[in-house]
């Protein structure tokens with residue numbers, strides 16, 4: 409569902425560019441609105457959410473899908489935790505669909521999906537691992553890497569129940585916004601993937617904005 413809220417970028421309290429292949433990890437406080445902007449189009453932002461007070465509570469794709477009765481995420485979707493609490497709610501979306509089934513790219517999946525020689529290519533899971541070891545203040549480790557959302561990524565479920573990584577439906581300037589219902593640690597890997605059409609074989613920067 410396309411829903412636009414005209415928050416003014418100039419009024420944002422925070423704005424940062426995240427290059428492709430880099431990560432962004434910060435706390436977004438309850439009541440703040442987070443925007444992820446697909447600056448050049450056809451990018452994928454592989455994102456994890458944790459309760460900032462206790463990161464063992466984290467985003468759950470299973471609970472989110474079951475409660476809304478839809479495998480795709482868009483405006484109006486409450487993003488639920490493994491404890492059934494609303495962590496954030498998608499309040500605006502100019503892309504219209506986001507994936508939470510496909511998982512993040514990893515060196516292992518690069519090998520299975522593409523070729524053995526793709527194993528050493530940079531993947532989202534590497535960026536997440538670098539993020540958690542670079543930010544010991546959050547008390548997280550490899551074991552905390554779990555379900556994620558692939559913002560802007562188009563992963564249609566096929567009629568026979570499979571998943572297909574399809575050409576992106578996002579475009580330059582499309583964005584998604586979420587209102588935080590609790591203090592959340594947000595960990596985004598701006599996907600460096602070069603082997604599938606999720607980012608048009610050309611990873612590009614995203615932007616992160618926060619309004620109080």
Ligand SMILES: [Zn+2]
Pocket residue numbers: 452454512513531532533599600601
């Ligand atoms: Zn990726």
